[in-house]
Amino acid sequence: MSDDAAVRAHGLTRRFGALVAVDHVDLAVPRARIYGFLGPNGSGKTTTIRMLCGLLTPSAGEADVLGCRVPRDAERLRRKIGYMTQRFSLYEDLTVRENLEFMGEIYSLPRARRRARVQALLAEYRLADRQRERAAYLSGGQKQRLGLAAATLHEPELLFLDEPTSAVDPQSRREFWESLFALVDGGTTILVSTHLMDEAERCHRLAIFDRGAVVADGTPAALMDGIDAAVLEIETDDPRAVRGALDGVDAVLSVAQLGMRLHALVDRALERPAERVDAALRAAGVPARVRRTAASLEDVFVAATRARPE
Amino acid sequence: MRGARSFARVVAIARKEVRQLLRDHLTFGMIAGIPLIQLTLFGYAINQDVRHLRAAVADGAGTQAARWLVADAGASQVVDVVERVATPAELEALLRAGRVSVGLAIPRDFEARLRRGDRPLAQLLVDGSDPIVLGAARGLASLPVARRFGPAAAAAPGPPATFEVRAYYNPERRSAMQIVPGLIGVILTMTMVLFTAIAIVRERERGNLELLITTPVRTWELMVGKVVPYMLVGLVQVSLVLLAGWTIFDVPVRGSLVDLYLGGACFVTATLTMGLLVSTAAQTQFQSVQMAFFFFLPSILLSGFMFPYDGMPRAAQYLAEILPLTHFVRIVRGIMLRGATLGEVSRDVWPLFVFMGVTLTLAIARFRKRLD
Numbered sequence: 260m261s262d263d264a265a266v267r268a269h270g271l272t273r274r275f276g277a278l279v280a281v282d283h284v285d286l287a288v289p290r291a292r293i294y295g296f297l298g299p300n301g302s303g304k305t306t307t308i309r310m311l312c313g314l315l316t317p318s319a320g321e322a323d324v325l326g327c328r329v330p331r332d333a334e335r336l337r338r339k340i341g342y343m344t345q346r347f348s349l350y351e352d353l354t355v356r357e358n359l360e361f362m363g364e365i366y367s368l369p370r371a372r373r374r375a376r377v378q379a380l381l382a383e384y385r386l387a388d389r390q391r392e393r394a395a396y397l398s399g400g401q402k403q404r405l406g407l408a409a410a411t412l413h414e415p416e417l418l419f420l421d422e423p424t425s426a427v428d429p430q431s432r433r434e435f436w437e438s439l440f441a442l443v444d445g446g447t448t449i450l451v452s453t454h455l456m457d458e459a460e461r462c463h464r465l466a467i468f469d470r471g472a473v474v475a476d477g478t479p480a481a482l483m484d485g486i487d488a489a490v491l492e493i494e495t496d497d498p499r500a501v502r503g504a505l506d507g508v509d510a511v512l513s514v515a516q517l518g519m520r521l522h523a524l525v526d527r528a529l530e531r532p533a534e535r536v537d538a539a540l541r542a543a544g545v546p547a548r549v550r551r552t553a554a555s556l557e558d559v560f561v562a563a564t565r566a567r568p569e
Numbered sequence: 570m571r572g573a574r575s576f577a578r579v580v581a582i583a584r585k586e587v588r589q590l591l592r593d594h595l596t597f598g599m600i601a602g603i604p605l606i607q608l609t610l611f612g613y614a615i616n617q618d619v620r621h622l623r624a625a626v627a628d629g630a631g632t633q634a635a636r637w638l639v640a641d642a643g644a645s646q647v648v649d650v651v652e653r654v655a656t657p658a659e660l661e662a663l664l665r666a667g668r669v670s671v672g673l674a675i676p677r678d679f680e681a682r683l684r685r686g687d688r689p690l691a692q693l694l695v696d697g698s699d700p701i702v703l704g705a706a707r708g709l710a711s712l713p714v715a716r717r718f719g720p721a722a723a724a725a726p727g728p729p730a731t732f733e734v735r736a737y738y739n740p741e742r743r744s745a746m747q748i749v750p751g752l753i754g755v756i757l758t759m760t761m762v763l764f765t766a767i768a769i770v771r772e773r774e775r776g777n778l779e780l781l782i783t784t785p786v787r788t789w790e791l792m793v794g795k796v797v798p799y800m801l802v803g804l805v806q807v808s809l810v811l812l813a814g815w816t817i818f819d820v821p822v823r824g825s826l827v828d829l830y831l832g833g834a835c836f837v838t839a840t841l842t843m844g845l846l847v848s849t850a851a852q853t854q855f856q857s858v859q860m861a862f863f864f865f866l867p868s869i870l871l872s873g874f875m876f877p878y879d880g881m882p883r884a885a886q887y888l889a890e891i892l893p894l895t896h897f898v899r900i901v902r903g904i905m906l907r908g909a910t911l912g913e914v915s916r917d918v919w920p921l922f923v924f925m926g927v928t929l930t931l932a933i934a935r936f937r938k939r940l941d
Contacts, residue, residue, distance in 0.1 A: 312783050314940045330939070337785045348780035365784045409780075 265290045265417050265448040266311060270320035273306050280306040282471040283320065288450060289464065291443055296452035297459040297560065298468030304452035305345065307468075308419050311450070312342055325417055338366070341410035345421040347402050349409055351395035355386050358394055359409060366413035380408040384438065400431030407438060411447075418442065420451040424458065436461055456556045467563050475563040479556055486554040488512055488524040488562045489532045493540075495519065495547035504543035505536070513561050522555070524562050595859050602863070610870040610885070619705040619880040624648035624671040627660045630679035638691065638731075642673060647709050660694055664737060666913040667903045670696040670879065671706050673732075689733035697736030698906040699747055701877045710734050738823075738906045745818035750905045751874035753810045753833070754897040757803055758840055758868050764799050765844030766857035774853060782938040789933055796841045803837030804830060823908035831911055832904060835921045836897040842925050843893070845932040868894040896920050 266288035273281040281303040288294040296304040309315040311324050313333025322329050327336040349358045359380060363373035381387040384404040389397065394405060403423060410418060420439075424432040436458070439449055453459055459479065466476040475482060495501045498516050505511045505523060510532070512524040525532040537549040554562075590597060624642075628635050643650050648671050654660060660672030672694035682688050695706040712731045739746040772778040781791070807830065814820040822829060843864060851857035869875065871885055872894035878886060889895040896917035903909035903917075911918065 309940060314779070314783065314938075316939065316941050333938075334785070337783060340783070342780065342783040344776060344779050346776040348776040350777060351775070362784070365781075365786050367785070 263290055264288060266294075266322070266324050266450065268307075268311070268320065268322040271307065271310060271317055271322055272319040273303075273310060273315060274318045279471050281310065281317075284466075284471075284473050286322075286466065286473070288448065290448050291446050292463040293439060293443055293449045293451060293461070295459050295462030295465040296450070296468055297454070297456075297465050297556075298452075299454055302468040303471040304468050305421055308342075308421050308450065308452060312340060312419055313337070338413070339416045341413070341415035341418045343406045343410040343418070343420045343423055345425070347394075347406060349394055349405060352393060354391050354393050355397070355405055356381070356390040358405065359412060362409045362412050368413060376412055376414075380412060384408045399427045400434070403427050403431060403435055404438070407435070411442065415447070417448045417450065420449065422452050422454070424453070424455070432458070456560070460556050467560060469564040475559065482559045483554045483556060486559050486562050488527055488554075488558070489529065490552050490554045490558050491523045491525055491533055491536055491549055492552040493521040493523060493536070493547050493549050495521065495545065497545060500543075500545045501540060501547055504540050504545045508536070508539050511536070513565055515557070515561065522552075522558060524558060595856055599859060599862075603866070606863075606866055610867055613871075613881055613885040619701055619877050620646045621649045622647060622671050622702060622705060622879050623651050623669040624673060625652040625654055625660055625663050625669045626650050626673045626675070627654050627657050628673075628675045629657075629677040630675050632680055634683060635675045635679050638675065638679075639673060641712060642709060645709060645712060647705055648673075657692070657694070661737075664694060664696050665903070665907045665909045667696075667899050667907065667909065667917075670699070670702050689730045691732055693732040693734045695734060695736050696907070697739040697742060698902050699873075699877055700739075700742055700744065702879065703736050703739075703742065707734055743818075745814070745820055746906060749810070749814035749818055749820040750901040751872070751898045752814075753807055753901055754836065754872070754894045755869055755874055756806060756810060757833075757837055757897075758894050759865055760806065761799060761803055761837055761840035762844040762847060762861045762864055763858065764802065765795060765841045766847040766851060766861055767854050768795050768799070769845065769848035770851050770854050770857045779940070782940075788936050788938060792845055792929070792933060792936070796838070796845065799841050799844075800834065800837050803841070804833060807833045807837075820905070822905050824904035824910060828911040829901070829904045832897070832900040832914070832918065835918060835925075836893055836900070839893040839921045839925045839928070842928040842932060846928045846935070849932050849935040868892050871895065873898050890920065891924070893921055893924050 264287050266286055268284055268286040271281060271284040271286070272279065284303070284307055286307075296307065298304050306315065310317050311322055311329060313324075313329040313336055316330050324336055325339050327333070327339075329336060350361070353361065356377065359377045360373065363377060368376060381390055384407065386401065386405060386408065389401060394402065397405060403426075406423070407420075410420075424435055427435070439451070443449060451458075451462065459465055462479065464476065464478055465482060466473045467482075468474070477485070493501055496519070498519060498521055501521055502514050502516070505514050510526040510529045512526060514521055514523045523536065525536065529535060533549045533551050537547075540547050540549070590600075626639050628639065639650060642648055650673070652663060652669065654663065657672070657674040660669075660674055663669045664672055674692040674694060676682070676691060679690060682690050689710075693706055693709060695703050697703045710730045710732045736742065769778075772781065811822065811829075815822070844861070847857050847860045847864070851860055867888065871881065871889040872892055873889065874894065878889060878895070881889065899917045900911075900914045903914040904911070
């Protein structure tokens with residue numbers, strides 16, 4: 260195992276009864292980078308994170324996190340990681356400052372350092388003026404920042420964020436990501452799960468999860484370049500008719516509507532796909548303009564997840 | 570038409586309810602378990618016809634007739650003579666420590682009393698803190714003896730009563746004296762188990778626990794940290810009941826307050842660790858309330874708080890010995906009513922420590938810093 264990887268997993272598997280929640284996942288997460296888990300709900304992202312934190316015992320496979328074997332060395336690992344759960348899991352009936360002080364005490368930070376860290380984080384995450392407010396009264400974005408402050412209080416080498424921004428507005432999300440990049444600049448490795456494409460695009464590297472398995476991984480750019488399909492953009496006045504017309508065409512893998520436009524993924528083997536689709540639409544009597552376009556991450560996601568048999 | 574639709578919806582809701590009920594094992598258990606437990610425990614525990622009270626004898630006469638009297642008292646099955654001592658003072662000490670509930674004191678002039686027949690033959694010293702026990706002992710007062718002591722005694726006018734009953738600790742037979750001390754234990758059992766159980770289960774419900782178990786905090790640190798504040802809460806409750814008992818019901822504390830609080834602290838801790846154990850099994854706050862109820866029911870019925878321990882069958886007594894409340898009721902009645910020291914009731918202190926140790930160990934062993 261090379262030293263530059265913060266997390267390495269091989270054949271990581273977790274079953275809950277008959278359900279295989281995570282199915283032979285291999286991972287290599289580089290240090291000081293943001294690594295994304297992209298996938299829909301129930302695709303195994305949270306279960307994988309919980310296994311890597313030592314909260315769940317893998318049914319099979321092995322994982323090495325910051326040089327600790329999990330779950331065997333989970334207790335040793337706890338001081339080196341921070342974990343932000345999907346749900347706000349600090350105490351709503353404690354104030355902002357009390358929550359941070361409490362976490363500092365749990366991580367046994369010396370008094371002076373604790374004071375300094377709490378002060379610095381309150382300022383950094385713009386919570387100073389709300390420090391005496393109970394956490395229950397914070398807005399979604401403020402709760403998110405408090406969660407991140409609590410998870411980074413003890414300056415962990417590795418941060419696990421489980422869908423951290425699913426409950427906040429786009430403005431808060433953007434600020435949140437700026438904070439993440441600041442942490443990475445300081446050398447922290449971040450592993451973040453999301454089902455949002457724009458978030459996934461900000462990651463240095465991505466693993467796409469589908470029904471418990473990693474179906475693609477790489478940098479967002481490489482994933483978009485290497486998409487296993489041709490992407491067509493179709494402009495039309497009648498998107499429903501276009502969908503209907505393309506339904507019967509074998510080479511068309513999927514069609515997604517974006518307002519009055521459609522993105523169609525077409526089999527790579529098909530030559531001159533734009534012309535072929537244009538012809539098919541014309542034959543069906545549906546007027547539309549068809550042109551080839553670069554793949555978006557969503558196209559990559561659709562292509563990767565539909566490639567597997569049910 | 571409208572009626573038929575309505576009916577169909579009622580059926581739909583009823584069917585859904587039955588399905589959910591069958592899947593909620595705890596509630597289902599309560600439906601069957603509560604009546605069965607209630608019935609058996611009440612059936613066992615309510616036995617006003619108390620027999621086999623533990624008794625000690627101080628025989629000052631030492632004659633054949635005196636031995637006959639003791640044998641007759643034993644044959645009545647109301648008392649079991651378990652100890653023999655030399656003086657009435659030693660009888661009082663045994664009573665105070667709660668080792669016996671009845672003392673038979675046979676005076677030196679027993680034979681003379683038997684001949685003259687003008688005074689009771691002997692004294693019955695009774696722990697009056699439990700009225701049912703006192704009532705049973707009173708039944709012995711008129712134990713017929715003449716037949717045993719031959720024609721000479723039969724010819725005499727006969728004593729006004731065989732025994733003179735002296736009720737200790739509660740001579741006025743006030744029920745507050747019996748109830749208030751034990752009530753401290755009942756209230757603590759009810760609240761303490763629930764407080765700790767809910768304190769941990771609430772964190773699980775709100776998602777705090779998932780965060781907490783990824784930190785370096787150790788299981789025992791979490792458990793002890795949870796218990797300590799509630800120990801103080803428990804002692805505050807002890808003070809409230811004591812104060813109310815003293816001001817409203819005029820119930821005294823005859824022993825030392827320090828002993829009382831020390832005994833109270835042991836009992837509070839034992840119930841709190843029980844709460845921790847409940848919290849490792851319950852997933853929701855409601856479940857912990859249900860489980861606490863299963864613990865509370867036998868505690869209140871078998872502890873001797875409501876019905877005398879001596880009246881219960883052997884099996885119920887064994888079960889009662891496990892419950893912390895049984896021991897605390899004895900400790901608190903001993904210290905408050907009989908003026909006993911903690912040392913004198915130590916036989917009921919160490920079982921609390923055993924209970925504490927077992928439940929805490931089980932709770933720590935069952936609690937996992939894992940989600941699987």
